[in-house]
Amino acid sequence: MAQKAVGVGLIGCGTVGSGVVKLLVEQAEWYAQRAGRPIEVRRVLCRAEDVGPHTAQVPEGLLVHDLDAFFDTPDMDIILELAGGTTFAKQVVERALQAGKHVVTANKALLSAHGPELFAVARQNHAAIAFEASCLGGCPVITAMQFNLAANRISAMYGIFNGTCNYILTQMTDQGQAYDEALADAQQLGFAEADPTLDVSGGDTMHKLVILASLAFGARVEEKHVPCEGIDRLELVDIGLGAEMGYEIKLLAIAEQTDAGLTLSVGPCFVHADEPIAQVKSSFNAMSLYGHAVGHTLYYGRGAGQMPTASAVVGDLINLVAGSYGALFENMATWPDQQPAPKLADLDRVTARYYLRVNALDQPGVLARVAEVLGEHGVSIAAVNQHEQSVGQFVSLVVITHEAATGAVRRAADDIAQMDVIDGEPICIRIIDMPEG
Ligand code: HSE
Numbered sequence: 001m002a003q004k005a006v007g008v009g010l011i012g013c014g015t016v017g018s019g020v021v022k023l024l025v026e027q028a029e030w031y032a033q034r035a036g037r038p039i040e041v042r043r044v045l046c047r048a049e050d051v052g053p054h055t056a057q058v059p060e061g062l063l064v065h066d067l068d069a070f071f072d073t074p075d076m077d078i079i080l081e082l083a084g085g086t087t088f089a090k091q092v093v094e095r096a097l098q099a100g101k102h103v104v105t106a107n108k109a110l111l112s113a114h115g116p117e118l119f120a121v122a123r124q125n126h127a128a129i130a131f132e133a134s135c136l137g138g139c140p141v142i143t144a145m146q147f148n149l150a151a152n153r154i155s156a157m158y159g160i161f162n163g164t165c166n167y168i169l170t171q172m173t174d175q176g177q178a179y180d181e182a183l184a185d186a187q188q189l190g191f192a193e194a195d196p197t198l199d200v201s202g203g204d205t206m207h208k209l210v211i212l213a214s215l216a217f218g219a220r221v222e223e224k225h226v227p228c229e230g231i232d233r234l235e236l237v238d239i240g241l242g243a244e245m246g247y248e249i250k251l252l253a254i255a256e257q258t259d260a261g262l263t264l265s266v267g268p269c270f271v272h273a274d275e276p277i278a279q280v281k282s283s284f285n286a287m288s289l290y291g292h293a294v295g296h297t298l299y300y301g302r303g304a305g306q307m308p309t310a311s312a313v314v315g316d317l318i319n320l321v322a323g324s325y326g327a328l329f330e331n332m333a334t335w336p337d338q339q340p341a342p343k344l345a346d347l348d349r350v351t352a353r354y355y356l357r358v359n360a361l362d363q364p365g366v367l368a369r370v371a372e373v374l375g376e377h378g379v380s381i382a383a384v385n386q387h388e389q390s391v392g393q394f395v396s397l398v399v400i401t402h403e404a405a406t407g408a409v410r411r412a413a414d415d416i417a418q419m420d421v422i423d424g425e426p427i428c429i430r431i432i433d434m435p436e437g
Helices: 015-026 028-035 067-071 087-098 108-124 141-148 163-175 179-188 203-217 236-244 306-322 324-331 366-376 406-417
Strands: 006-011 039-045 078-081 102-105 154-160 247-258 261-272 284-291 295-302 351-361 381-386 394-401 422-432
Touching: 006 015, 006 067, 006 087, 015 028, 015 039, 015 306, 028 039, 028 306, 039 067, 039 306, 067 087, 078 087, 078 306, 087 102, 087 108, 102 108, 102 306, 108 203, 141 203, 141 284, 141 295, 154 203, 163 179, 163 236, 163 247, 163 284, 203 247, 203 261, 236 247, 236 351, 236 394, 236 422, 247 422, 306 324, 351 366, 351 406, 366 381, 366 394, 366 406, 406 422
Parallel strands: 006 039, 006 078, 078 102, 261 422
Antiparallel strands: 154 247, 154 284, 247 261, 284 295, 351 394, 351 422, 381 394
16 A cells, blocks of 8 residues: 655745755655655745745645645645745744654754754754755764764864855965955855855854864863864965965864863864865865774865755655654753753863964064064974065064963963054964874
């Protein structure tokens, strides 16, 4: 006897939503085989204010603009939340979970801000939240970490989690394209958030790190735990100077389990040009993960854009319909709401190498004064680089430090910023030495 179809309701019909509808319509037969039952879209909610170019792609009769009309639809077992944002999205996800419906979401901002609360609501109502699409688009890192690598204690994670930033940095590095132009292209290609400030400020990367680090380290990581810097202050000069030293610049999310505790950060970093993660270009994302049993693993895939993200949403949907994910969600006690706060490291007890660039007055004694401040903070200099050309009275002075305490480097940079011979804020970029696999 044919299996009864599973009914799906979709909230939001923008870039990702329309990609999901396209897959579910075009691949219906294949998905029915994979899930063991047909999957049917019963309703698509698109608020009047969200109607856009993609809305026209919704099959006739499915579209509603009213929330109550959407939730009144009979036989809707699973809700796909693809609206984005945190206010309306939280309201609809809670309502769906309270009605005992499973939720699939691509919403990293929502889970970063309210994940633990929503996971608890899900559990109370014997429903599940599936969220592979929230991090790294079509690159299945959550499934890998939660299920396939469940045997491991994770020691470190280094990731390129934002396609827009990686696209911009690739364009600036490989093509010499200006930042504003590259950002406009990323928006046009559908990689960027509705408000691209979230991408370039590092906020979107931070949201994903909050989710992934919570899962990796069994801790309830929160946004306030992650110091976050974006790519909006970077200049071509830093990219060029880094390249001269054999480094590529990347916006990295980092989580490291050190003897002093967990360190978390988002910011531009230099990586050796021959590291695999340096070869991750354009809108591709990657995550380098170190597990105590498995060693080094690397995940790579398209992290942004319509169909890669739709691929992750539909993958979650199929696993829910097939029954595997719901059972795992109910039984595993590894979700952030069941975990304690992380034990964060004291930044005076963790070390790294740094690139420090300042605009210094091109005058006698300035280099010595910068070196003196670094010395006062116990930061040892490994190399100094200054080109002969100055811009007006100023010249770019670059110092590469030996391994130094992160807290000390930050305090030294703050003191250098106050010096009367320095113009503007120093640029401080961590140089990553990847652990041995
Ligand atoms: N704006 C995000 C990015 C989309 O550029 O990576 C995927 O989360």
